Amino acid sequence: MTDFAYLADELDRLRDGHLLRRCLCVDSPQGPVVRLADGSEKVLFCSNNYLNLAGDRRIVEAACRAMRDYGFGSAAARLISGTMRPHCELEQAMADFLGKAAALYLPSGWAANQALLTALPQKGDLVLMDRYDHASIIDAVRACPAEFRTYRRDRPQRLEYYLAQGHYRRRFIVTESVFSMDGDSADLELLVDLKRRYGAILIVDEAHGLGCLGAGGAGLCQEQGILDHVDLVVAPLGKALAAGGGIVAGPQVVIDYLINTARPFIFTTAPPPGIAAGAVEALSIIQAEPQRRQRLQDNAAYLREQLTGMGLDIGQSTTHVIPVLLGASETALAVSSALYEAGYYAAAIRPPTVPPNTARLRISVQADHSRDHLDGFCKALGKVLNS
Numbered sequence: 001m002t003d004f005a006y007l008a009d010e011l012d013r014l015r016d017g018h019l020l021r022r023c024l025c026v027d028s029p030q031g032p033v034v035r036l037a038d039g040s041e042k043v044l045f046c047s048n049n050y051l052n053l054a055g056d057r058r059i060v061e062a063a064c065r066a067m068r069d070y071g072f073g074s075a076a077a078r079l080i081s082g083t084m085r086p087h088c089e090l091e092q093a094m095a096d097f098l099g100k101a102a103a104l105y106l107p108s109g110w111a112a113n114q115a116l117l118t119a120l121p122q123k124g125d126l127v128l129m130d131r132y133d134h135a136s137i138i139d140a141v142r143a144c145p146a147e148f149r150t151y152r153r154d155r156p157q158r159l160e161y162y163l164a165q166g167h168y169r170r171r172f173i174v175t176e177s178v179f180s181m182d183g184d185s186a187d188l189e190l191l192v193d194l195k196r197r198y199g200a201i202l203i204v205d206e207a208h209g210l211g212c213l214g215a216g217g218a219g220l221c222q223e224q225g226i227l228d229h230v231d232l233v234v235a236p237l238g239k240a241l242a243a244g245g246g247i248v249a250g251p252q253v254v255i256d257y258l259i260n261t262a263r264p265f266i267f268t269t270a271p272p273p274g275i276a277a278g279a280v281e282a283l284s285i286i287q288a289e290p291q292r293r294q295r296l297q298d299n300a301a302y303l304r305e306q307l308t309g310m311g312l313d314i315g316q317s318t319t320h321v322i323p324v325l326l327g328a329s330e331t332a333l334a335v336s337s338a339l340y341e342a343g344y345y346a347a348a349i350r351p352p353t354v355p356p357n358t359a360r361l362r363i364s365v366q367a368d369h370s371r372d373h374l375d376g377f378c379k380a381l382g383k384v385l386n387s
């Protein structure tokens with residue numbers, strides 16, 4: 001019998017460092033208020049259900065219709081017999097929406113980044129990524145055969161220095177649009193300028209911009225007017241679209257190359273067709289209902305103002321993702337637990353998700369949070385911090 005005591009020791013070490021994690025079970029649809037498995041109700045401040053589409057009946061119906069028409073599972077990888085009409089419809093809809101020639105649907109945003117970033121950069125290439133890019137980007141870039149460097153977005157001179165080095169065949173710049181843990185935005189105009197000057201390929205992960213920003217909801221690239229100049233967009237669909245899976249959108253040749261070489265695409269079962277159909281419906285809702293985006297932005301501006309008014313450090317956030325920086329993991333955990341007791345669910349985000357000593361509550365705003373939800377949260381947070 002294998003002795004797993006070494007794992008128990010490691011878990012004890014995490015517990016001692018206030019870094020142990022556990023899953024809380026939600027027993028209701030996602031929304032501004034959720035019921036937990038213990039029967040309690042909490043106002044939710046840590047889901048990515050930014051536009052409150054996760055429980056939308058129209059999306060549920062679209063998914064059910066597809067399940068009735070196509071069954072539940074796809075039962076094979078996309079290249080075998082798993083590609084079904086809803087997958088194709090979603091890919092066409094996303095390509096049109098993002099103004100790209102083609103799109104590829106993968107089972108998660110994680111898989112989308114893995115597929116793209118392990119397949120495209122090759123030996124002799126250089127990948128430049130933001131120091132705080134998401135783990136799905138970092139892990140993929142580390143696994144690809146190209147060299148890589150990280151840059152700080154507040155020091156673009158460094159990025160330019162790397163771009164100017166002459167001996168690479170190709171250069172890639174990979175950034176998130178809205179940074180998932182800090183809620184600030186990449187300066188995409190600057191990245192487009194650099195990419196043009198140095199002939200680099202620009203890849204933008206719109207996980208937290210899609211649906212929330214831009215006149216049509218296509219994300220930060222659209223808001224900053226540079227969508228056409230971005231070579232490849234990664235669009236995880238599990239956040240504002242409240243579906244699942246991830247899209248890579250870009251030139252047809254890239255999509256064809258991924259279909260033929262990207263292991264996270266080739267060697268996995270196609271997502272269930274009902275999820276793809278639900279995503280198509282969500283996409284049409286975000287285009288038809290810009291008022292959701294407006295409510296989200298109004299709520300986010302209000303909450304940022306309240307939190308800074310309370311003297312809290314919300315970093316450089318300018319969006320619906322608002323960190324409340326608390327420093328020590330122990331503090332973040334204690335604040336999160338006390339808020340939970342007071343009826344608010346805001347998970348403590350600790351290393352390694354964020355750098356050491358920057359543990360935080362990562363507050364994510366929803367379009368359907370009421371002013372009472374926002375005010376109640378601020379009041380409870382103030383009370384916890386002053387107790």
Ligand SMILES: Cc1ncc(COP(=O)(O)O)c(C=O)c1O
Nearest residue numbers: 108109110134136180207236238
């Ligand atoms: C920036 C970013 N990219 C990719 C992902 C992965 O997407 P998914 O959750 O669909 O795997 C996430 C979040 O999980 C993210 O925040």
